[in-house]
Amino acid sequence: MTAHTVQPAVSRFPFIDAVKAIASQLIVLHHLAFYGPMSDYARAISPGLITWLSQYARIAVQGFLVMGGFLAAQALARDGRPVAKPVGKLLWRRYLKLAIPYLVTLLLAIAAAAVSRHLITHDSIPDAPGLFQFIAHILLLQGVFGFDGLSAGVWYIAIDFQLYALLLIILRSADRIWPERPGCARGCVIALIVASLYVLNRDAAWDNWAVYFFGAYGLGAIAYWGTRPGQTDxxxxxTAVAAAVALVVDYRSRIFVALLVAIALGLSRCSGIIATWPRTRLLAWLGEISYSVFLVHFPVCLLVNAVFERFVQHAPAIQFAGMLLAWFASIACGALLHRAVERRAAGWLKR
Structure with a gap:
């Protein structure tokens, strides 16, 4: 086995924090626009904006997929060879990193849905979970077993874990089979990117499995391995050209966005601005808390929607103000979750 020991990594990249900040806010606004009833009333004020947020802002999740691959490549194989830690330990740590704040917000989402069902009746409110549905969510297998999500976006947590595991298995398997040829692992990743972009991502039957999303995730990994200050391999x-040709074969806006983000990450690393720009406290802070905001925003928005539907006048301006309130409350609750749960869990895992 030729796996390498872990090398110290840059703790935060300002450029990645900025992309995370923008993507997470677009996801919050997408769900506010997509799920009513506040957006149904507020649409009269700005129909174009709410329609765009409802239909297109969700594509921002592709940014998270690409950045996930980029950061996973850095964590698992900074120099192209996998780190020398047991696979089981790496997967367990990844699960805990994702799951500790996720399980807290899952309970919040169940409670918020129960309160909302008591106040109003609306299609956006999840039903009370059954035992097996809840267990499937704990195991991040709800999509595989065909259960409805108990909160918006929980599918992404499951896919992120699958993608991390798949990349780790590819790296370790290639390292065992071709220990003297580290480029073979990279070649396997590129081959799966091509298979995903040209075949698997074009078939929605695969959308509960990592291979469907590996085109975007793998582009992030290649953006890390294939660039360094002043140089691009x-x-x-x-690989970027192959992704662009895949868009000619079958245009998908999600893949177009993923390719743009991957190119931006590669250029930012090649030029060095990934670690220096932009230097804004707001974007750095929003990027740092982005995962917690992503997790907690749905139960917050669910409760605000229910309260405004039940107790507040249905005038478009007032309901639009309710959407803004839900947006800012999601950020505030995300900051609280990050400080109280996510950051403490990360410190515990490091120790």
């Missing part, structure tokens, strides 16, 4: 450029 030819095979990274070739």
């Amino acid at each position: 030819w095979w990274a450029i070739a």
Whole structure:
């Protein structure tokens, strides 16, 4: 086995924090626009904006997929070879990192749905979960077993864990089979990117499995491995070209956005601005709390929607103000969750 020991990594990249900040806020606004009833009334004030947020802002999740691959490549194989830690330990730590704040917000989502069902009747409110549905959510297998999500966006947590596991297995397997050829692992990743972009991502039957999303995730990994200050490897450029050709074969806006984010990450690393720009406290803070905001925003928005539907006048301006209130409350609750749960869990895992 030729796996390498862990090397110290840059703790935060301002450029990645900025992309996370923007993507997470777009996801919150998408769900506010997509799920009513506040947006149904507020649409009269700005129909174009709410329609765009409802239909297109969700594509921002592709940014998270690409950045996930980029950061996973850094964590698992900074120099192209996998780190020398047991696979089981790495997967367990990844699960805990994702699941500790996720399980807290899952309970919040169940409670928020129960309160909302008591106040109003609306299609956006999840039903009370059954035992097996709840267990499937704990195991991040709800999509695989066909259960409805208990909160918006929980599918992404399950897919993120699958993608991390898949990348780790590819790296370790290639390292065992071709220990003297570290480029083979990279070649396997590129081959799966191509398979995903040209075949698997074009078939919605695969959308509960990592391979459906590996085109975006793998592009992030290639953006990390294929660039360094002042240099971009030819095979990274070739992978980007293959992704662009896949868009000619079958245009998908989600893949277009993923390719743009991957190129932006690669260029930012090649130029060095990934670690220096932008230097804004707001974006850095929003990027730091982005995962917690992503997790907690749905139960917050659910409760605000229910209260405004039941107790507040249905005038478009007032309901639009309710959407803004839900947006800012999601950020505030995300900051609280980050401080009280996510950051403490991360410190515990490091120790």
